[in-house]
Amino acid sequence: MNSSFVISNAITLACIYGTLAIGLSLTWSSLGLVNMAYGFVFALSGYGAWLVAVNISDWSPVVLAAGILTGALGGVLVCAAAFIPIHDKPNFPLRALIATLAISLVGNQMLLWYFGPRAKSLPRLFGNWNADIFGVIITSDKLGASFSAIVLLTVVLLWMRSSRRGLEIRAMMMNPHAASIVGIGVRRTGFYVMALTGGLAGLASVLLAQTYYVAPFSGITPMVKGLSIALVGGLGSVPGAVIGAILLGINEALTSTLLGGQYVLITQFLLIIIVLLIRPRGIAGILDKAREA
Amino acid sequence: MSDITTPTWIDPTGAFEPEKATREVATNPHLSHQVTWAETRRFKPAMHPVGRLRYYYKWPGHGGALWWRTRYWPTRRRVLNIRGEYNPKTMRREKTIADKRPIWWTMAFTGFLAMPFLIPGSLWNTVMAAAAVFGIYAAINLCWMLIVGTAGIFSLASYAVVGAAAYGTTYAAILTGLPWWTLPLMGCFIGLVFGVIIALPAMRLDGFYYALLTLGVVELCRVYVVQSRVLGSATGGLYGAPSYLPASFGQTGKLLLGYYASLAVMTAALFVFRFVHGKRLGRVLRMAPEKKEAFAEACGVDYLRARVTVFLVSSTALGFIGGFYAIHFGGASPNLFSFDTLLLSLAMLVIGGIGRSEGAVVGTAIVVFVDRVLIDLGPLRYVIIGGLMLAVVLFLRGGLFGIKAQFRNWRDKKSSEHRASRAEKGGEMLPEEATETADKDKIFYRRFDKMQRDFLKRLVSDAVIDEHRTRPLGQHSEALERLLIYFRRQGQIDKYAILVLREFSAYRIVALSGHRGTAPRMVEDRTYPNADEAYHALFLRRVQDLLES
Numbered sequence: 079m080n081s082s083f084v085i086s087n088a089i090t091l092a093c094i095y096g097t098l099a100i101g102l103s104l105t106w107s108s109l110g111l112v113n114m115a116y117g118f119v120f121a122l123s124g125y126g127a128w129l130v131a132v133n134i135s136d137w138s139p140v141v142l143a144a145g146i147l148t149g150a151l152g153g154v155l156v157c158a159a160a161f162i163p164i165h166d167k168p169n170f171p172l173r174a175l176i177a178t179l180a181i182s183l184v185g186n187q188m189l190l191w192y193f194g195p196r197a198k199s200l201p202r203l204f205g206n207w208n209a210d211i212f213g214v215i216i217t218s219d220k221l222g223a224s225f226s227a228i229v230l231l232t233v234v235l236l237w238m239r240s241s242r243r244g245l246e247i248r249a250m251m252m253n254p255h256a257a258s259i260v261g262i263g264v265r266r267t268g269f270y271v272m273a274l275t276g277g278l279a280g281l282a283s284v285l286l287a288q289t290y291y292v293a294p295f296s297g298i299t300p301m302v303k304g305l306s307i308a309l310v311g312g313l314g315s316v317p318g319a320v321i322g323a324i325l326l327g328i329n330e331a332l333t334s335t336l337l338g339g340q341y342v343l344i345t346q347f348l349l350i351i352i353v354l355l356i357r358p359r360g361i362a363g364i365l366d367k368a369r370e371a
Numbered sequence: 372m373s374d375i376t377t378p379t380w381i382d383p384t385g386a387f388e389p390e391k392a393t394r395e396v397a398t399n400p401h402l403s404h405q406v407t408w409a410e411t412r413r414f415k416p417a418m419h420p421v422g423r424l425r426y427y428y429k430w431p432g433h434g435g436a437l438w439w440r441t442r443y444w445p446t447r448r449r450v451l452n453i454r455g456e457y458n459p460k461t462m463r464r465e466k467t468i469a470d471k472r473p474i475w476w477t478m479a480f481t482g483f484l485a486m487p488f489l490i491p492g493s494l495w496n497t498v499m500a501a502a503a504v505f506g507i508y509a510a511i512n513l514c515w516m517l518i519v520g521t522a523g524i525f526s527l528a529s530y531a532v533v534g535a536a537a538y539g540t541t542y543a544a545i546l547t548g549l550p551w552w553t554l555p556l557m558g559c560f561i562g563l564v565f566g567v568i569i570a571l572p573a574m575r576l577d578g579f580y581y582a583l584l585t586l587g588v589v590e591l592c593r594v595y596v597v598q599s600r601v602l603g604s605a606t607g608g609l610y611g612a613p614s615y616l617p618a619s620f621g622q623t624g625k626l627l628l629g630y631y632a633s634l635a636v637m638t639a640a641l642f643v644f645r646f647v648h649g650k651r652l653g654r655v656l657r658m659a660p661e662k663k664e665a666f667a668e669a670c671g672v673d674y675l676r677a678r679v680t681v682f683l684v685s686s687t688a689l690g691f692i693g694g695f696y697a698i699h700f701g702g703a704s705p706n707l708f709s710f711d712t713l714l715l716s717l718a719m720l721v722i723g724g725i726g727r728s729e730g731a732v733v734g735t736a737i738v739v740f741v742d743r744v745l746i747d748l749g750p751l752r753y754v755i756i757g758g759l760m761l762a763v764v765l766f767l768r769g770g771l772f773g774i775k776a777q778f779r780n781w782r783d784k785k786s787s788e789h790r791a792s793r794a795e796k797g798g799e800m801l802p803e804e805a806t807e808t809a810d811k812d813k814i815f816y817r818r819f820d821k822m823q824r825d826f827l828k829r830l831v832s833d834a835v836i837d838e839h840r841t842r843p844l845g846q847h848s849e850a851l852e853r854l855l856i857y858f859r860r861q862g863q864i865d866k867y868a869i870l871v872l873r874e875f876s877a878y879r880i881v882a883l884s885g886h887r888g889t890a891p892r893m894v895e896d897r898t899y900p901n902a903d904e905a906y907h908a909l910f911l912r913r914v915q916d917l918l919e920s
Binding site for chain 2: 106112159160163164167168169171172173175176177179180181182183184187188190191295298299302305306308309313340343344346347350351354355358359
């Protein structure tokens with residue numbers, strides 16, 4: 079295991095987990111909902127992509143689009159079940175957290191029940207070739223995953239900056255109450271946001287399935303990692319999530335090379351705890367700008 | 372306006388001239404002027420014949436035993452909180468049990484103790500194993516409830532504390548061969564240390580940040596345990612802790628003893644819950660709920676210290692339970708750290724209702740029953756649990772044990788809605804007009820006027836009009852007199868009057884302007900040949916105006 083391999087690995091994973099972190103962060107900041115069903119949406123979109131790859135076509139754009147669309151559908155489902163009924167009820171954040179956890183429990187078990195415990199593998203989307211960048215050999219799947227994650231994230235962020243819907247979502251992030259006063263529908267925006275973040279989960283799922291497999295419970299660990307990154311970066315901040323992803327990626331790479339792979343999580347959580355003890359709302363989350371729960 | 376029985380009115384002034392025949396006129400039957408008042412002020416809402424429901428059974432009281440209460444020994448606390456009062460209707464002494472929870476707990480414990488002898492033989496082994504698990508999980512959930520409900524720290528790491536204690540004690544026992552009874556004590560220590568470590572960020576972070584962090588800690592523990600060769604990554608858990616169950620017992624005896632032992636642990640956890648939640652710490656923390664910390668701090672409540680104290684106490688208790696877990700199951704399994712265990716135990720808390728001990732116990736019972744007894748259902752049982760959890764979260768505010776309060780709130784809301792819809796406009800003036808009127812007498816005058824007109828409208832009949840036609844001036848029957856008094860009493864503005872064009876031959880009806888110097892306006896261009904006809908036409912106009920108002 080040489081260091082370049084570890085670094086390229088860490089960058090790829092940082093891109094994928096960063097996508098998840100941005101999805102979680104967007105949901106939290108615009109809707110005030112900690113989406114614990116994100117792991118379920120992740121696994122669901124993996125299965126959606128797998129079904130399409132097996133039954134319809136294994137051409138890579140189709141598989142990728144199938145994953146993203148299934149993810150968006152899953153996000154809309156979660157929104158309809160956990161956001162719409164209780165978003166104006168008392169004690170919403172805690173109830174939404176528990177409701178999404180319940181959805182995650184039910185959904186994962188349904189996946190297990192329907193697809194069985196055996197892991198499925200997606201076709202290789204980016205072919206089978208190696209690139210040599212400054213003497214570092216990077217496999218096609220890593221390069222493709224990083225590249226497509228970065229491209230799609232950029233597209234999403236540009237869309238958020240330039241479109242009408244993006245303006246609505248950003249208004250909700252600033253102040254949901256004021257946004258509803260100026261005529262932005264909370265429920266409608268909820269559906270947009272959840273579809274968007276679900277699509278991001280689908281993207282991450284298909285990309286991660288290049289290295290790992292699609293399994294009923296494959297979403298839990300990525301979700302926890304995404305949550306950690308979002309926490310370090312500050313929930314609700316996209317640049318914070320990017321910085322958090324880079325920080326944790328570097329930490330992972332350094333720890334695996336210097337100490338060994340089994341210490342990665344320990345150093346990671348020590349890092350998170352230290353960061354949060356210094357800045358309770360994460361790196362980018364400034365106290366008064368973070369959303370009140 | 373036609374009456375079937377038309378009584379006659381006899382002119383009382385006829386007595387002045389007894390030689391002439393007395394005038395008799397058909398008139399209305401008597402109508403009390405109180406009828407409109409009675410109708411307006413009548414109590415209209417439909418009342419149910421049973422009256423108000425009594426939600427509590429009222430026990431009969433006894434005068435001699437009025438001040439005699441059963442108390443349990445070192446305290447002056449009463450066994451049952453019984454409220455005594457006099458029923459104002461029957462003037463009898465009554466007793467109400469204000470808090471029935473001790474009764475329910477007694478019944479539940481009787482059931483728990485008797486349960487092994489009531490289970491059918493075919494299910495016995497499954498149910499007893501599940502019941503032991505229930506005791507341990509209920510104990511864990513009670514301690515967790517202290518953290519989540521009482522201290523308000525949304526920690527998801529309670530099972531991680533239990534798991535850490537179980538793993539630590541098992542490892543120590545394997546290394547040094549400790550006797551079984553030391554394990555829970557050592558677990559206390561491990562739990563305390565672990566609690567201190569995870570309580571540190573709790574002082575800075577709040578709400579979800581802490582929840583997500585602890586979720587990460589659980590995942591860290593799981594990955595560490597699964598990967599570590601020392602902690603039994605190969606065998607799927609670390610086993611080899613000494614058991615408190617004597618080897619001489621058969622399987623039945625072991626299950627029975629295990630069940631009663633875990634029941635004892637649950638009882639101990641209930642005591643811990645009661646002595647933390649119901650005493651000073653609990654009172655202090657109930658004053659400082661989330662988002663009201665600043666108020667509590669301003670009142671001199673050191674809520675942070677109280678929170679951390681509760682956290683450490685329950686972590687120690689969780690460590691004890693971890694040690695008990697090790698000696699009960701003979702080791703520890705990475706299952707304790709899995710996301711599913713976390714979800715299931717959160718379901719236990721949520722279904723019962725957060726913040727109550729009975730919620731923790733009943734929620735645990737429900738979830739453990741579905742999870743461990745209905746094994747035949749396969750993955751479907753998790754779907755059932757998740758569906759229950761989702762339904763409880765979406766529809767209930769405080770879990771199963773909050774249904775009562777929620778139902779009462781709903782009932783009160785509905786009944787006040789009904790009360791609001793019953794209110795009707797009392798008089799002529801609409802509420803918004805009434806608030807704008809400075810002279811409040813006007814409101815009441817108009818309300819009275821409306822009632823009076825309602826009454827006078829009933830007096831208008833063919834008989835009365837005919838009586839007026841025959842003699843517009845002079846003595847009148849009561850009904851006609853009331854009408855005429857009302858008409859005469861009206862203000863000068865737009866009051867009808869008779870203009871004499873030519874004496875004894877031409878009369879006309881005009882309406883007064885009410886202002887000096889402004890001539891009356893003409894109402895119709897008819898002239899009447901004599902005064903009586905003009906009087907009667909004017910009367911008819913006024914009657915018409917009255918009926919139209």
